[in-house]
Amino acid sequence: MIRLLMIGDIVGRPGRRAVKENLPGLVQEQKIDFVIANGENAAGGNGITREITRELFTYGIDVITMGNHVWNKREVINFIENESRLIRPANYPPGTPGKGYGIYNTKNNVKIGVFNLSGRIFMPDLDCPFRSAATILPLLKEECKIILLDFHAEATSEKIALAYYLDNDISAFCGTHTHVQTADERILPGGTAYITDVGMTGPYESVIGVKKELVIEKFLTQMPKRFEVAAGTYQFNAVRIDIDEQTGNALSITRIQNYE
Numbered sequence: 001m002i003r004l005l006m007i008g009d010i011v012g013r014p015g016r017r018a019v020k021e022n023l024p025g026l027v028q029e030q031k032i033d034f035v036i037a038n039g040e041n042a043a044g045g046n047g048i049t050r051e052i053t054r055e056l057f058t059y060g061i062d063v064i065t066m067g068n069h070v071w072n073k074r075e076v077i078n079f080i081e082n083e084s085r086l087i088r089p090a091n092y093p094p095g096t097p098g099k100g101y102g103i104y105n106t107k108n109n110v111k112i113g114v115f116n117l118s119g120r121i122f123m124p125d126l127d128c129p130f131r132s133a134a135t136i137l138p139l140l141k142e143e144c145k146i147i148l149l150d151f152h153a154e155a156t157s158e159k160i161a162l163a164y165y166l167d168n169d170i171s172a173f174c175g176t177h178t179h180v181q182t183a184d185e186r187i188l189p190g191g192t193a194y195i196t197d198v199g200m201t202g203p204y205e206s207v208i209g210v211k212k213e214l215v216i217e218k219f220l221t222q223m224p225k226r227f228e229v230a231a232g233t234y235q236f237n238a239v240r241i242d243i244d245e246q247t248g249n250a251l252s253i254t255r256i257q258n259y260e
Helices: 011-031 050-058 078-082 130-143 156-166 212-221
Strands: 002-007 035-036 063-065 101-105 111-118 148-154 172-176 194-195 198-203 234-243 250-257
Touching: 002 011, 002 050, 002 172, 011 035, 011 050, 011 148, 011 198, 011 234, 011 250, 035 148, 050 063, 101 130, 101 212, 111 130, 130 148, 130 156, 148 156, 156 172, 172 234, 194 234, 194 250
Parallel strands: 002 035, 035 063, 111 148, 148 172, 172 194
Antiparallel strands: 002 234, 101 111, 198 234, 234 250
16 A cells, blocks of 8 residues: 655745645655645745755655646746656646646655646636547556546536546545535545545635635635735644545545644
């Protein structure tokens, strides 16, 4: 059995602190073999930098996935091509810097395929995630049985539809982007672990990571407002997924919610 941990969208300094304070203990206590985290909001709530990428790796994260904010810190263009552990949505057009998938080894030398896709409903109009997945999967299956997808998308219907489309072809389907953890974790009929959204690792008393008063003012006035990451208590959202090493089928998926 292989045990994976998928961490929900890391938002700003509070999110990074939550990872630092929670992840090492979880890995040890729950015998986690491999850690994936969405880091598209890790730098001030928008994008990621080289320094923060390196910081997150020191906390025990093995692979960082991204989303629609991947290019918000322009310096990422200078290093994403050479950092195999940082992947962006695979359905960006050909010629986009970086890669959308990779094959990695656990500490026990078991191969795991990880790929990242972005939704298209209420999101940037990228290539079809369904067809992109169908192109990537054969490449991953050539080398590994265990495959996890981070689908960074807004619409629950799009997430559920893609999960059923990929059921029995991947081990785990982890939705990200909305920053609100859903209570619908389950194993699909074909053996794929599923959750609509893993949630957020970041400020607890906030509006999806942003200072609540700024968002309220935006709704009240409909005027442009510069959003800032909230401070104070944090939340750590993740899912633990147990997978049969021989078949690649999920055995269980468990939500994790820690607060500090």
